[in-house]
Amino acid sequence: MTNYWIQLFINRNSTTSVGAEENLNAILKKYFPGDYQLEIIDIQEHPDKAEEACILAIPTLIRKWPQPEVRLIGALTVQTRVLAGLGIANVDHLLKQKEN
Amino acid sequence: MNIPKLETGIAAFDLISEGGLPIGRTTLLAGSSGSAKTLFAAQFLAMGILKFNQNGVFVTFEEQVEDIRNDLKSFGWDIDQWESEGKWTFVDGSAKEEDVITIGEFDLSAFRVRLERSIIKNKAQRVVIDSIGSIFTHFPEHNIIRQEMSKVSMTLRRMKTTAIITTERTEEYGAISRYGVEEFLTDNVMILRNVLVNERRRRTIEILKFRGSNHVKGENPFTIVPMKAVVIVPVSAMNLNQHSSSQRITSGVQELDQMCGGGFFKGSIVLVSGATGAGKTLLAANFMNGGKDKNERCLLLAFEESREQIFRNAKGWGQDLEQLEADGFLKVVSNYPEVRSLEDHLINIQDLVQEFKPDRIAIDSISALTRNPSERGFQEFVVALTNFLKHEGITSMFSATTHMLTGGASITEGDIATITDTIILLRYVELTGEMQRSITMLKMRGSRHDAYIRRILIDEEGMRIGAPITGISGLLSNNPIVA
Structure with missing residues (x-):
């Protein structure tokens, strides 16, 4: 069982999407190793899923779990803000936990 | 392009x-x-x-x-x-x-x-x-x-x-x-x-x-x-290409038909202007009753009186409008002007016309509708309404109330006079210490008409038009001078 379920909606034709994917992977590997499930959804391939989730902007990250749902929009360029958006304000505390 | x-x-x-x-x-x-x-x-x-x-x-x-x-x-x-x-x-x-x-x-x-x-x-x-x-x-x-x-x-x-x-x-x-x-x-x-x-x-x-x-x-x-x-309501899109008819229909008053050279033109718009009590509603009732001979369908829209009042008054003038309605040739709709906006009145009138398909329509009085709206709104309403009625080929009579008992004109007339085909003035005139009613044909498009100011009498048989008032000038400007 993982504690985080994250969806990232991207458009393979856009540069911001590539950046977002990289930025997110770096953050997840660093702060949540083995503790997450990441689903990358390309809207060109799966427009139905974009419709269903009412996605307008690309890239859009949805934190499906834990509840409540949170949406982050953009290339996820600022790590601290992404972490805050995912609901982790006290990063130092989290890192120490991992070290122990 | x-x-x-x-x-x-x-x-x-x-x-x-x-x-x-x-x-x-x-x-x-x-x-x-x-x-x-x-x-x-x-x-x-x-x-x-x-x-x-x-x-x-x-x-x-x-x-x-x-x-x-x-x-x-x-x-x-x-x-x-x-x-x-x-x-x-x-x-x-x-x-x-x-x-x-x-x-x-x-x-x-x-x-x-x-x-x-x-x-x-x-x-x-x-x-x-x-x-x-x-x-x-x-x-x-x-x-x-x-x-x-x-x-x-x-x-x-x-x-x-x-x-x-x-x-x-x-x-x-x-x-x-x-x-x-x-x-x-x-x-x-x-x-x-x-x-x-x-x-x-x-x-x-x-x-x-x-x-x-x-x-x-x-x-x-x-x-x-x-x-x-x-x-x-497409006011500015109006086109003036309605065909005009030379066919005459009776006004419902024999002498008035004579005054206007044989009756109103079919599909024309007649404006009747007068102070309160000068005989406008009576003329409208006559106009409705006049449709009887040829089995024309008539629609009376009353904005000042209730249906019961209209039926009662018409009886006093020897006209059984109630029977006419029962026979299906007349429809009387009474409304307070304030119940809806002018645009809604217009839509409502259009709906009534589409439904009842009248040959004649009388609106008594159109000036009652000026109680709320802006002047511009009223003008647009009248233009759109006349445009619609002409398009449908319905002969229409609008009555308009003047504020002064003798002489004078109402704002309403100024707005609509130019788009009506025929104008009839009903005026009180003061003559040798007596108030008398008079009738004048002010204009009638496309026809010769009587130019006299004539006396009218209202009795249990309705309206009777008498001899011209002669020898006096300045009657309508309320400044009579004996010649």
Whole structure:
């Protein structure tokens, strides 16, 4: 069982999407190793899923779990803000936990 | 070059736009809050489905889909049904409950992909985006949104859809829209207004521009009617090409027929002006009763008296209007002028006419309708009404009340005198210490007419017109001088 379920909606034709994917992977590997499930959804391939989730902007990250749902929009360029958006304000505390 | 138009199916709109919306283009529909933007846009889609078998896509950035479905039910449009038949598709871009945080660059390509896909899937020819202003409130990065929405308008153009994009205005007379969207949606602009005039709301629609194409200029009033939605009153689109008849019909008073050279012209508009008690209602009752001989259908719209009062008074003049109504040749409708706006009165009269199909109509009195509206609103109403009645070929009598007992003219007459064919003045004149009633034919288009000021008598047999009043001048200016 993982504690985080994250969806990232991207458009393979856009540069911001590539950046977002990289930025997110770096953050997840660093702060949540083995503790997450990441689903990358390309809207060109799966427009139905974009419709269903009412996605307008690309890239859009949805934190499906834990509840409540949170949406982050953009290339996820600022790590601290992404972490805050995912609901982790006290990063130092989290890192120490991992070290122990 | 004239860009071809797509007939919208919103009847009077196709008239004022000279054929509909520019085909394959996007039109910006700007309006303050509560100006019926969403309704007009939805009607554009609904008419497409109902009248032309053209499918539509409705993008909402503002209201929730469920709310829109419910709101539109009252106009008789079953959106659920159309959705299941693939005729109507929602693209939901409305704000949801969860938090949205923006970190770094983004674009709206997901929206464009969804929109394109819905258009293709539905073979949609009509698209509505309601409203572009709301997407600016979802995302604070206005530069990005402007850029992205301009791409959306290019997508719509490429897909050859005829689209309406709505946008908010903060004031009725000022900048076209907020957020400067007209910078890229500049070709076709329409404005809906909802202005407070004399404590009443007056709705109008104005086509500001259709690039490379003609349309009627200026504001046209409209109203919102259950089951019909937006109904426009096309004042400025009126054409003066109604054919005029040379056929005569009786006024219902024998002497009056003689005065006007054999009766009123069929399909003409007769204005009867007079002070209270001068005999206007009597003349209207006579006019109705006059239809009896040839089994004409008559419609009497009373704005000053109730049906019972009219029937009772007419009996006193020897006319059984009640029986006439029972026989199906007359319909008397009594209304307070205040119950609805002028636009609604007009729509109501049109509905009554379509339903009853009268040959004659009497409105007693048209000046009662000036109690609330602005002067301009009243003028538009009269123009639209006469235009309609002439088009239908109905012989009409309007009565107008003057404020002064002797002489004088009312504001009403000034407004409508020029568009009426015949004017009859009923006046009190003071003669040798006695108040007498008089009648004069002031004008009658296309006919010789009696020019005398004649005495009238009202008794249990109705109106009787007597000999001319001679030897005295200045009667109507209330300054009689014995010659």
